[in-house]
Each structure stands twice: as structure tokens, then as C-alpha cells.
Amino acid sequence: xxxxxxxxxxxxxxxxxxxxxxxxxxxxxxxxxxxxxxxxxxxxxxxxxxxxxxxxxxxxxxxxxxxxxxxxxxxxxxxxxxxxxxxxxxxxxxxxxxxxxxxxxxxxxx
Amino acid sequence: xxxxxxxxxxxxxxxxxxxxxxxxxxxxxxxxxxxxxxxxxxxxxxxxxxxxxxxxxxxxxxxxxxxxxxxxxxxxxxxxxxxxxxxxxxxxxxxxxxxxxxxxxxxxxxxxxxxxxxx
Numbered sequence: 001x002x003x004x005x006x007x008x009x010x011x012x013x014x015x016x017x018x019x020x021x022x023x024x025x026x027x028x029x030x031x032x033x034x035x036x037x038x039x040x041x042x043x044x045x046x047x048x049x050x051x052x053x054x055x056x057x058x059x060x061x062x063x064x065x066x067x068x069x070x071x072x073x074x075x076x077x078x079x080x081x082x083x084x085x086x087x088x089x090x091x092x093x094x095x096x097x098x099x100x101x102x103x104x105x106x107x108x109x110x
Numbered sequence: 111x112x113x114x115x116x117x118x119x120x121x122x123x124x125x126x127x128x129x130x131x132x133x134x135x136x137x138x139x140x141x142x143x144x145x146x147x148x149x150x151x152x153x154x155x156x157x158x159x160x161x162x163x164x165x166x167x168x169x170x171x172x173x174x175x176x177x178x179x180x181x182x183x184x185x186x187x188x189x190x191x192x193x194x195x196x197x198x199x200x201x202x203x204x205x206x207x208x209x210x211x212x213x214x215x216x217x218x219x220x221x222x223x224x225x226x227x228x229x
Contacts, residue, residue, distance in 0.1 A: 035215040037155070044205060044219045045147075045155065056217075088155050090215045097169050099145065099157040099214050 022089030119223030132206030143209035
């Protein structure tokens with residue numbers, strides 16, 4: 001099954017702002033909410049952003065999400081070393097009736 | 111707090127079967143969709159299956175359709191995944207995930223249980 005497209009890697013230095021993208025189509029991102037997850041090494045994924053741009057309680061406002069058309073973005077400002085992790089986007093696909101995940105973006109804090 | 115505790119993972123030979131369980135607490139279980147998501151060693155997340163809160167709707171990834179069956183017992187606050195005809199490609203950590211009241215992407219995750227398919 002098709003996946004949402006994410007760049008495999010991203011990097012930044014402490015304090016910087018980084019963004020990562022998630023590209024889909026009209027049947028998934030174009031018509032449904034986007035979710036973002038953070039997965040630290042050796043741990044379960046954690047919800048970062050839901051419904052395109054909403055942060056769960058406890059998620060700092062350094063993390064923000066946005067969506068435009070069939071693409072979405074996750075931005076992290078004031079980058080910290082503990083942000084080094086894998087980041088995944090996800091969305092429901094109306095045509096396939098499945099949840100699609102992006103391949104993940106590995107963020108390196110230099 | 112939402113808590114999801116998976117169990118039932120382990121080692122199984124190719125062609126074998128395994129049933130995973132996910133005990134849920136901290137929320138009204140039958141109000142929420144539930145999913146299984148897996149992650150093969152060194153790979154990304156792969157959605158496997160989902161079920162609506164009532165159990166009336168089920169969805170599967172093509173990779174497991176016809177081999178895996180998702181079910182839930184709302185009286186026991188427990189989600190299940192029956193896995194048959196297992197192959198090496200099914201080796202992964204399997205996560206139980208809670209969706210929304212009418213949506214399937216995960217809002218909360220369990221810690222995962224490892225399934226290894228090997229002869």
C-alpha cells in the first residue's frame with residue numbers, strides 16, 4: 001500500500017528551527033487530519049500533533065504542525081539535543097480505508 | 111491516564127499462529143477506535159488493523175488481510191489480534207494504539223510486544 005512521503009533525514013543545531021514535510025494525496029492528507037509522532041530510540045511512539053495542528057497536553061509549543069492541500073509540515077523551534085528522534089506523519093485514507101504512515105524522518109541534532 | 115498493555119508476543123515458527131492481547135484502562139474503552147501498528151527491526155511504523163469502538167467496523171492492511179483478525183471484548187476492555195500463517199516478514203514489535211471516538215490514527219500507544227517468526 002502507498003505511504004505518505006517524508007524526507008528520510010533532517011538536521012539542525014541547538015536553538016535552530018527545523019521543519020519536515022509529509023506529502024500525500026487528495027484521499028488522505030487532502031481530506032483528513034494529519035497526525036505526527038515522535039519516536040525516541042528504543043521507545044514506543046508518542047503523539048506530538050493531532051488534527052493537523054493541535055498539541056496534546058504536555059507537548060511544548062516548540063512543536064507545531066500545519067497542513068496545506070495535500071501536504072503537511074512539522075516544525076520544531078529552539079531545537080534541543082533531546083529532540084533527536086524519528087518523526088512520523090499519519091493520516092486516514094478514504095480510498096483505501098486504511099491508516100497511512102510516512103516512512104519517517106530521522107532528525108539529527110548536530 | 112490512558113494505559114495500554116500488550117501481551118502475547120513471543121517466538122513462533124513460520125506458518126504458526128499467535129494471539130496478541132491489549133488490556134486498556136483509564137478511558138471508556140467502547141467509546142474509542144483501536145488499532146494495531148507494527149514496526150519491523152530497524153524499519154518504520156506500519157499500520158496493521160483497526161476496529162471501531164462498537165466492533166462493527168474493521169479494517170486491515172493488504173499485507174495481513176486474510177491472515178490476521180482484529181477483535182475486541184468491550185466487557186473486558188481488551189483488544190485482540192489473532193495472527194495466522196505467520197512468516198518472517200511479520201517479525202516486528204506490535205503496538206496497541208487508541209484512536210479517537212470516530213477516527214483511527216493513534217492518539218495513545220502501548221509499549222509494544224515483540225513477535226519473532228523464525229525456524
